[in-house]
Amino acid sequence: VPSLDDLADCFSGRLLTAAEDMAPFLTDWRDLWRGSALAVVQPDSADDVASVVRWCAARGIAIVPQGGNTGMSGGATPEPGANAIILSLARMNRIRTIDGIDNVIVVDAGCILHTVQQAAEDAGRFFPLSLGAEGSCTIGGNLATNAGGTGVLRYGSARDLCLGMEVVTAQGLLWDGLRRLRKDSSGYDLRDLFIGSEGTLGIITGAVMRLYPSPAARATALVAVPSIEAALELFDAVRNRLDTALTAFEFLSENCLSLVLDHRPDLRRPIQQPSPWYLLVELSDLQTADGIRDVLESLLATAFEQDLIVDAAIAETVAQARDFWAIREGIAEAQGRVGKTIKHDIAVPVSRVPAFLSEADAAIGARWPDVRFVTFGHLGDGNIHYNFSPPDGGDQQAFLAQQQPINQVVHDIVVRHGGTISAEHGLGQLRNREIARYKSPIEIELMRQVKQALDPQGLMNPGKLLP
Numbered sequence: 001v002p003s004l005d006d007l008a009d010c011f012s013g014r015l016l017t018a019a020e021d022m023a024p025f026l027t028d029w030r031d032l033w034r035g036s037a038l039a040v041v042q043p044d045s046a047d048d049v050a051s052v053v054r055w056c057a058a059r060g061i062a063i064v065p066q067g068g069n070t071g072m073s074g075g076a077t078p079e080p081g082a083n084a085i086i087l088s089l090a091r092m093n094r095i096r097t098i099d100g101i102d103n104v105i106v107v108d109a110g111c112i113l114h115t116v117q118q119a120a121e122d123a124g125r126f127f128p129l130s131l132g133a134e135g136s137c138t139i140g141g142n143l144a145t146n147a148g149g150t151g152v153l154r155y156g157s158a159r160d161l162c163l164g165m166e167v168v169t170a171q172g173l174l175w176d177g178l179r180r181l182r183k184d185s186s187g188y189d190l191r192d193l194f195i196g197s198e199g200t201l202g203i204i205t206g207a208v209m210r211l212y213p214s215p216a217a218r219a220t221a222l223v224a225v226p227s228i229e230a231a232l233e234l235f236d237a238v239r240n241r242l243d244t245a246l247t248a249f250e251f252l253s254e255n256c257l258s259l260v261l262d263h264r265p266d267l268r269r270p271i272q273q274p275s276p277w278y279l280l281v282e283l284s285d286l287q288t289a290d291g292i293r294d295v296l297e298s299l300l301a302t303a304f305e306q307d308l309i310v311d312a313a314i315a316e317t318v319a320q321a322r323d324f325w326a327i328r329e330g331i332a333e334a335q336g337r338v339g340k341t342i343k344h345d346i347a348v349p350v351s352r353v354p355a356f357l358s359e360a361d362a363a364i365g366a367r368w369p370d371v372r373f374v375t376f377g378h379l380g381d382g383n384i385h386y387n388f389s390p391p392d393g394g395d396q397q398a399f400l401a402q403q404q405p406i407n408q409v410v411h412d413i414v415v416r417h418g419g420t421i422s423a424e425h426g427l428g429q430l431r432n433r434e435i436a437r438y439k440s441p442i443e444i445e446l447m448r449q450v451k452q453a454l455d456p457q458g459l460m461n462p463g464k465l466l467p
């Protein structure tokens with residue numbers, strides 16, 4: 001075991017080694033993985049990060065970067081028995097600057113997403129990345145997983161929002177790539193390489209993120225639809241008419257709605273008559289506060305006449321809109337309360353969603369007739385959280401034992417429809433072996449060569465992302 005003394009001297013009060021102090025860092029929020037580490041180091045600056053990485057590189061010690069530890073794929077949890085430290089970016093939480101003309105916010109990687117949203121709002125701008133974990137997840141984690149969330153339809157994923165980046169390389173060198181350029185074709189895009197790399201190529205220490213004008217008004221509706229086909233017809237019509245004013249097109253099944261309502265007595269069922277599917281549709285307007293609600297109402301009235309929807313509730317107040325979003329965002333937590341879950345974070349081309357769902361539902365239903373389907377997601381992005389819960393009162397372990405064959409059935413169908421097995425959560429240690437089945441050998445080999453070039457010692461988050 002290497003001595004941590006010299007590290008402890010430099011990081012006095014910022015180096016955790018006691019088991020009880022390290023415990024929260026050694027597991028994920030779903031408690032699916034447990035790992036071990038020599039220590040948790042909490043740097044304050046990019047230079048601190050560089051010196052920790054150099055210290056580790058000289059001793060062959062692996063580094064597991066961790067932001068808010070809200071990831072879904074076990075990427076921030078070290079492997080059991082690892083000769084590794086956890087590098088927590090939590091103390092690196094400064095908003096460095098906001099520039100109106102460049103329309104950017106420059107932040108430390110450990111900034112909590114909500115803090116960034118708030119800083120943008122305080123400056124009269126809008127930072128559109130938004131996800132259920134925004135009160136805890138960090139910009140560094142968002143970039144490392146290429147996070148998506150509910151604003152992708154209009155504003156894109158973390159990748160689309162990032163203009164520049166500061167990174168500590170696996171050798172402990174600081175690369176200042178904090179550019180603010182919309183246009184740059186001066187060679188390989190290293191920023192894009194680090195986005196989605198899940199800590200396996202280097203440590204993101206800072207980022208330049210794009211800002212947008214704040215919408216003056218929003219209109220939100222919960223809509224009951226008879227089928228996914230009808231939902232997509234509505235999606236096509238609304239997007240074609242309103243383009244960027246359509247800012248969210250989310251979906252959930254009746255199973256999801258009742259699951260959330262069972263666990264959230266503060267929320268009420270917005271539409272009385274149960275329906276197989278619901279949409280959460282949001283329009284945003286930069287111009288007028290009045291017009292946008294009328295537009296939504298008239299769109300829904302037309303859709304009703306065309307039998308595309310069976311009912312709709314338009315939020316009358318901001319609080320009601322928040323409740324609709326609380327239903328959509330409460331699904332993950334409510335599902336966690338009814339037992340262990342088998343999750344999928346898949347995406348297919350939007351046009352293939354109905355075919356995917358009908359094939360996958362049939363295949364799963366035939367082999368595992370008792371599992372509970374918990375299907376929801378970002379319909380406008382083709383990103384489905386195709387999840388399962390154990391049958392009521394069912395044996396949890398027996399259910400979880402089916403994870404691997406269930407994954408394979410689902411993912412084979414996904415890939416047949418031109419999709420991906422990870423749309424926004426990353427591969428981590430959840431899907432890093434499975435990916436070998438779905439990417440071509442040449443793609444896996446190119447990924448390996450990138451890893452070898454940037455991290456020849458293999459010390460950056462080992463056992464993650466790559467098979």
Ligand SMILES: Cc1cc2nc3c(=O)[nH]c(=O)nc-3n(C[C@H](O)[C@H](O)[C@H](O)COP(=O)(O)OP(=O)(O)OC[C@H]3O[C@@H](n4cnc5c(N)ncnc54)[C@H](O)[C@@H]3O)c2cc1C
Nearest residue numbers: 067068069070071075132138140141142144148149199204
């Ligand atoms: C309730 C809930 C809802 C969620 N909803 C969504 C959603 O809608 N969309 C979505 O995309 N995700 C969602 N997530 C997943 C999660 O919030 C995201 O993956 C988020 O981007 C992770 O950020 P984090 O700071 O917590 O990263 P962590 O969990 O700490 O780390 C995630 C990965 O990034 C690496 N990493 C972290 N920081 C750095 C860094 N500075 N440099 C290099 N690598 C780093 C880690 O090593 C790990 O591999 C949700 C999670 C929860 C709990």
